[in-house]
Structure formats: structure tokens, C-alpha cells
Amino acid sequence: MTVRLADAGDHIVLKPCIHDYQVNCGNCRLNSICLPLALESDDIEQLDNIIQRSKPLQKSQHLYREGDEFKSVFAVRSGAMKAYKTTDDGREQVTGFYFPGEILGMDGISNNLHASSAKALETAAVCEIPFTSLEKLSAMMPTLQRHFFQLMSREITADQQLITLLSKNSADERVASLMLSISTRNSKRKLSATQFRLPMSRVDIGNYLGLTVETVSRVFSRMQKLEILRVDNKEIKILDVQGLQKMANVGD
Amino acid sequence: MTVRLADAGDHIVLKPCIHDYQVNCGNCRLNSICLPLALESDDIEQLDNIIQRSKPLQKSQHLYREGDEFKSVFAVRSGAMKAYKTTDDGREQVTGFYFPGEILGMDGISNNLHASSAKALETAAVCEIPFTSLEKLSAMMPTLQRHFFQLMSREITADQQLITLLSKNSADERVASLMLSISTRNSKRKLSATQFRLPMSRVDIGNYLGLTVETVSRVFSRMQKLEILRVDNKEIKILDVQGLQKMANVGD
DNA sequence: GAACTACCTTGACTCAAATCAAGGCTGCAT
DNA sequence: ATGCAGCCTTGATTTGAGTCAAGGTAGTTC
Numbered sequence: 001m002t003v004r005l006a007d008a009g010d011h012i013v014l015k016p017c018i019h020d021y022q023v024n025c026g027n028c029r030l031n032s033i034c035l036p037l038a039l040e041s042d043d044i045e046q047l048d049n050i051i052q053r054s055k056p057l058q059k060s061q062h063l064y065r066e067g068d069e070f071k072s073v074f075a076v077r078s079g080a081m082k083a084y085k086t087t088d089d090g091r092e093q094v095t096g097f098y099f100p101g102e103i104l105g106m107d108g109i110s111n112n113l114h115a116s117s118a119k120a121l122e123t124a125a126v127c128e129i130p131f132t133s134l135e136k137l138s139a140m141m142p143t144l145q146r147h148f149f150q151l152m153s154r155e156i157t158a159d160q161q162l163i164t165l166l167s168k169n170s171a172d173e174r175v176a177s178l179m180l181s182i183s184t185r186n187s188k189r190k191l192s193a194t195q196f197r198l199p200m201s202r203v204d205i206g207n208y209l210g211l212t213v214e215t216v217s218r219v220f221s222r223m224q225k226l227e228i229l230r231v232d233n234k235e236i237k238i239l240d241v242q243g244l245q246k247m248a249n250v251g252d
Numbered sequence: 253m254t255v256r257l258a259d260a261g262d263h264i265v266l267k268p269c270i271h272d273y274q275v276n277c278g279n280c281r282l283n284s285i286c287l288p289l290a291l292e293s294d295d296i297e298q299l300d301n302i303i304q305r306s307k308p309l310q311k312s313q314h315l316y317r318e319g320d321e322f323k324s325v326f327a328v329r330s331g332a333m334k335a336y337k338t339t340d341d342g343r344e345q346v347t348g349f350y351f352p353g354e355i356l357g358m359d360g361i362s363n364n365l366h367a368s369s370a371k372a373l374e375t376a377a378v379c380e381i382p383f384t385s386l387e388k389l390s391a392m393m394p395t396l397q398r399h400f401f402q403l404m405s406r407e408i409t410a411d412q413q414l415i416t417l418l419s420k421n422s423a424d425e426r427v428a429s430l431m432l433s434i435s436t437r438n439s440k441r442k443l444s445a446t447q448f449r450l451p452m453s454r455v456d457i458g459n460y461l462g463l464t465v466e467t468v469s470r471v472f473s474r475m476q477k478l479e480i481l482r483v484d485n486k487e488i489k490i491l492d493v494q495g496l497q498k499m500a501n502v503g504d
Numbered sequence: 505g506a507a508c509t510a511c512c513t514t515g516a517c518t519c520a521a522a523t524c525a526a527g528g529c530t531g532c533a534t
Numbered sequence: 535a536t537g538c539a540g541c542c543t544t545g546a547t548t549t550g551a552g553t554c555a556a557g558g559t560a561g562t563t564c
Contacts, residue, residue, distance in 0.1 A: 085416060088502060093416040107412060109405035115412065135398060139391050146387065152404040153361035159411035160359060160367065164337060164345040166418040167462030171521065202542065210419030215521060217543050233530080233542080250340060423551065454512060467551060469513050485512080485560075 023077070024048045033101030033188055034075050035147065043141055050133035053077070057120040063104075065117045070108030072128045076100050079124025080199035083107075083116045084207070094208035096158070097121070097200060099185055106152050121199040166210045169249065174209040175219040176248035179229070183238060194241070198234040223247070275329070276300045285353030285440055286327050287399065295393055302385035305329070309372040315356075317369045322360030324380045328352050331376025332451035335359075335368045336459065346460035348410070349373070349452060351437055358404050373451040418462045421501065426461040427471040428500035431481070435490060446490040475499070 025031055025048040026041065035047070052072075056079070057063060063074060066085060081098040095116055098104045107115040109131065138145035165174055187193035198205075206216045223229040228244050230237040238244055277283055277300040278293065287299070304324075308331070309315060315326060318337060333350040347368055350356045359367040361383065390397035417426055439445035450457075458468045475481040480496050482489040490496055 085412065087416060087420055091420055093412075093419055095412045095415060106405055107408045110402045110409055115409045135394070135401070139394060139397060142387070142391060145391060145397070148401075149387070149404070150362045152401070152408065153358055156359045156404065156407050156411060157362055157367045159408060159415060160337065160345075160347045163347060163411060163414055163418060164339060166415060167345055167459075168339055168343055201540090207419075212522060213542075214523085214544085218521090221543075453510090464552060465512075466514085466553085470551090473513075 023053070025051065028077075030075075030077065030101035030189065034103070043144070046137060046141070047144065050130060050137060052128040052130070054126070054128060056123055056125040059120055059122050061120050063118040063120065063126060064108075064114045066114055068108075068114045070105070070112045070114050070131065072130045073103055073105040073108075073134070074118070075103050075127040075129065077125040077127055080121040081118050081124055081126070082121055082200060082204060082208075083118045085116045092207050094204055095162075097182075097204075097208065099182075100189055102185075103151055103155075106155055121204070162208075171209075171211050171215050171219050172222065172247055173249045174211065175205070175216060176223070176228075176244050177250065178205065178209060179236065179238065180244060180248055180250070183241075194238040196236055198236060275305070277303065280329075282327075282329065282353035282441065286355070295396070298389060298393070299396065302382060302389060304380040304382070306378070306380060308375055308377040311372055311374050313372050315370040315372065315378060316360075316366045318366055320360075320366045322357070322364045322366050322383065324382045325355055325357040325360075325386070326370070327355050327379040327381065329377040329379055332373045333370050333376055333378070334373055334452060334456055334460075335370050337368045344459050346456055347414075349434075349456075349460065351434075352441055354437075355403055355407075358407055373456070414460075423461075423463050423467050423471050424474065424499055425501045426463065427457070427468060428475070428480075428496050429502065430457065430461060431488065431490065432496060432500055432502070435493075446493070448488055450486040450488060 025035065026044045028034070031044075063081065064070075076098050078100055080100075081104060082094050083096045083098065083104055084092050084094045086092055095107075096104070098118075104118055105114065134144075134148065138148055165177055169177070182196065182198070183193045186196055200208075202213045202216045202220075205211075206213050209216070211219075220229070220231045223244075224231050226243065226247075228238070228240045228247060230239055277287065278296045280286070315333065328350050330352055332352075333356060334346050335348045335350065335356055336344050336346045338344055347359075348356070350370075356370055357366065386396075386400065390400055417429055421429070434448065434450070435445045438448055452460075454465045454468045454472075457463075458465050461468070463471075472481070472483045475496075476483050478495065478499075480490070480492045480499060482491055
């Protein structure tokens with residue numbers, strides 16, 4: 001059975017081969033997420049000039065690796081990315097999933113080395129923002145400087161959310177929270193909040209949430225039995241948002 | 253039995269009532285940790301001018317609370333602080349411990365509201381750095397701007413370390429890692445790396461590491477039995493650094 | 505210095521998630 | 535179409551940390 005991916009027509013199509021190289025920040029339909037600046041059009045043009053748009057990454061291709069020299073941060077334009085660290089004993093800790101309009105790579109600033117690796121979960125296009133140019137432009141444009149401080153701060157609060165989730169919540173609550181997070185982020189980019197395709201594997205979800213694959217799989221089965229979700233491999237349909245919120249144990 | 257607190261004379265005395273209000277950034281002995289800038293003395297003076305030094309906080313007094321308006325970031329001058337969030341069901345998640353020279357409050361930038369609360373673990377003095385002034389100064393001083401980006405990035409990598417610890421490591425490994433982290437940070441400020449007094453309670457340690465008090469206590473007992481640490485309430489003496497590293501399971 | 509409180513430790517028991525094991529799907533390559 | 539490899543699911547069993555319970559210790563107040 002086939003499921004429609006998006007309910008909002010052709011806003012952002014998560015299929016390969018539709019990557020518009022001519023897009024610029026001024027007309028990018030993600031700029032309300034990516035750069036919610038009250039930028040003067042002149043400012044946008046300056047920003048646009050420093051941004052490099054390269055050819056799309058294929059699934060499982062790396063954007064950068066832990067230890068690489070840090071030169072740029074990246075905005076996801078289409079597709080999805082994961083950031084992860086490899087622990088001393090070789091296991092993988094996923095530190096974040098990044099969807100269109102979201103920025104990654106900021107952990108590399110502190111040491112001029114990327115502190116994590118970034119890999120495409122599916123065919124993905126990114127905008128590269130060279131950091132030295134961004135710094136110079138920030139010094140000249142107070143709103144941009146402010147905005148970038150805010151982006152970094154948001155990464156910190158997101159990490160703290162995850163810390164709390166890992167430290168205090170059960171397997172059910174963790175998976176439910178992730179589903180709600182993806183749902184919310186989808187609706188921000190005008191995609192369906194209730195129906196979507198997960199770009200990551202169960203292993204990735206487990207590595208993000210501090211759970212094993214088996215546990216993630218069991219939670220999905222449980223949610224399906226409770227008629228909170230319909231799960232068909234990577235296709236997710238949220239049947240009962242309130243039930244999901246209750247399962248996530250989030251205060252509302 | 254009494255234990256000397258510091259091995260380096262009167263560098264930083266963790267006892268109350270020795271707080272020098274006349275300190276400025278130029279002569280502060282923490283500036284190699286707090287602001288490792290190759291700042292011109294003129295630059296230091298400008299920075300110094302925006303920094304406010306208020307009277308010390310008493311133990312368990314709040315510096316700010318979750319939801320307060322964000323106005324400033326803070327540098328710890330003496331004592332120790334903890335940052336924490338309260339979960340929807342009233343439990344506490346400690347997101348970080350902050351020692352002299354370390355900066356806290358950066359999670360408030362994203363929403364202009366503090367995303368966590370900060371409380372003194374013992375009598376503590378802080379330097380308040382008003383954020384709007386810092387922004388203005390950053391736009392004028394590239395090294396300061398760069399430095400502040402790096403500080404925020406460091407907070408991100410620290411959070412990612414904690415995420416990995418919570419997600420992948422056993423109780424033994426978590427407690428051992430925290431002891432090593434405190435040891436390292438102590439030696440950076442010329443204090444003993446092997447002997448120190450924990451400013452936080454077992455409950456705080458548990459809330460930071462995602463463990464219960466009982467588990468933290470049992471780990472300390474185990475470490476003592478293995479002659480890795482000597483634990484006398486809050487006094488810690490590391491007897492076997494290599495054993496501790498092995499227990500933390502950190503690659504070297 | 506007695507009493508109180510907050511903090512810490514230890515033991516016995518329980519339970520949620522990990523581990524171990526096996527089998528089923530899916531989609532790609534031949 | 536067939537075979538293969540990676541991914542996902544389900545069941546049985548184990549285990550590390552949580553929970554419950556009780557008692558000890560240190561520091562503070564009166």
C-alpha cells in the first residue's frame with residue numbers, strides 16, 4: 001500500500017534529483033526556518049554571496065568527519081542528515097538528526113576541528129556557509145550576529161533536552177518524544193505533522209535515544225497495538241496525537 | 253582527619269569571605285581559563301568595563317531561574333554552581349557543574365529566557381557580563397567575537413559528551429568520568445588533580461549522571477574497595493589515576 | 505550537648521531494558 | 535525471477551540499576 005508523503009503539495013519533495021542549484025537565500029522557501037531574520041534585502045544578498053551550494057550528497061555519504069578541519073557550518077536544503085560521534089570502544093552515538101532549514105557543524109568552532117561526523121540519511125543537498133566569512137559579516141550585521149548566537153544557543157538547549165530525555169525517561173517516552181519532535185519540525189516546514197517517512201533506520205533511532213534496536217522495535221509495536229501510530233516500516237502515521245503526547249509524558 | 257584543600261598555596265581558596273571586589277579582568281588569575289584571548293590590554297580594559305561584579309551568592313541561592321528574562325551570561329569567580337532544569341513531573345536534571353573561570357547562562361540566548369536555573373553549590377562569586385554589551389563589543393573586537401563563538405561551541409561539545417556518557421556508559425563509567433573531569437578542570441586552575449572536595453551532593457551527582465543516589469553511593473564504595481579512590485564524605489583522594497581511567501573506559 | 509535535619513550508606517528485592525537467538529521482510533543486484 | 539544482504543521483528547532469558555526499607559553520620563540550631 002502506498003502512502004502520500006506530504007499533504008501540502010510540492011513544498012519540499014524528499015525525493016532525489018530535485019535540487020535547485022539556482023536557489024538563493026532571498027527566494028529559498030526555508031528561510032523562515034533557516035534564517036528567521038528581519039534582514040534587509042541588501043543584507044540577504046550579502047549573506048547569499050558567501051554561501052556555497054554544492055552538488056547533493058548521496059545516501060550515507062559524509063559531509064564531514066570527526067577530526068576534519070573545521071571551515072564551515074552547513075544548512076540542510078533537502079533530505080536529512082545525522083550527526084554522530086564514535087565512542088572509544090567503537091560504538092556510535094547519534095547526537096542529532098537535521099532536516100531542511102536546520103544548521104549543523106557548530107560543534108567544530110571550539111577547536112577548529114569537527115567534534116562529530118555528519119552523514120546523509122538519504123540524498124541531501126546542503127548550503128555551505130564558510131565560517132570566516134560568516135564571522136566577518138556578523139561583525140558588520142548585528143542582526144546576523146545575534147541570529148547566529150541564537151542558533152548556537154538553540155543547539156545547546158536541544159542538547160539539554162536530549163540529556164534530560166536520556167537521563168529521566170523510559171524507552172516509550174523517548175521514542176514518543178522523538179516522533180513528536182519530528183512531527184513538529186515537519187509542520188514548521190509545511191509538511192504533514194501526522195504522516196511522514198522516517199529517513200533514519202531503527203539502529204539510528206536507538207543510537208540517538210540510548211536504546212537497542214530491539215527495544216525501539218518493541219516500542220513501535222506497542223504504539224501500534226495501542227493504536228497511537230500506524231507503522232509500516234519507515235512510514236509513520238500518527239493516529240492519536242494526544243495519546244502520543246501522553247506516552248511522551250510531556251506537560252502541556 | 254583534616255585534608256588540605258589545595259596543593260598550590262592560596263591560589264583559589266574555596267572558603268567563604270575571601271572575595272576580592274577589586275579584581276579586574278586584567279589581573280584576574282582565572283583569565284587564562286575564562287578568556288584565553290590574546291587581547292590587547294586596551295581590549296581587556298573595554299571588556300572589563302562592561303563586567304559587573306556583585307556580592308557573593310550564599311550556598312543554594314539562585315543566580316537565575318528557568319523562565320527568567322535573559323540579560324547576561326556569568327563567569328564563576330569562586331565557589332561552584334550547578335545548572336539544572338526541572339522536568340514536567342517535577343524531577344531535577346542537572347545539566348552542568350561550573351567551576352571558577354567557567355561561563356554559564358548561554359542557553360538563555362535563544363529565547364531571551366533562561367532555559368535552566370543556576371544555583372550556588374557553596375558560597376560563590378560571579379562576574380556578570382551583560383549580553384547586549386557583549387554583543388556590541390564583539391562586533392567591534394573580532395577576537396572577542398571569535399572567543400564567544402568558541403565558548404558556546406565548547407558548551408555544545410560538553411553537552412554531547414554528556415549525551416554519550418548517559419546513553420552508552422554504565423554507572424561505574426559515568427561516576428569515574430565525572431571524577432576525571434573534575435580532576436582535569438582542577439589542575440587547569442592550579443589546584444590538586446588528585447585531592448579535592450566535591451561541592452555537590454550525591455543527589456546532584458545522580459541527577460547529573462542519570463543515576464539514583466543509592467547507585468552513586470554504591471559506585472563510590474566500590475571504587476574505595478578497589479583502592480581507586482579514598483572517599484571521606486565529600487573529600488576525594490584519587491589513589492590510582494590509571495585505575496580510574498580504566499574504570500571510566502576512556503581511550504588514551 | 506541534645507535534638508533535629510539533611511545527607512549518605514547498605515541490603516533485599518524488583519523490573520525495564522539489554523542480550524541472545526531465530527526468523528521474516530525489503531529492496532537491490534545478478 | 536532468484537539470491538543475497540541489510541534491516542526489522544519477536545520471543546526467552548539475563549542483568550544492572552531502580553525501588554523500598556532501614557539505619558548511620560555530620561552539621562546546625564537551640
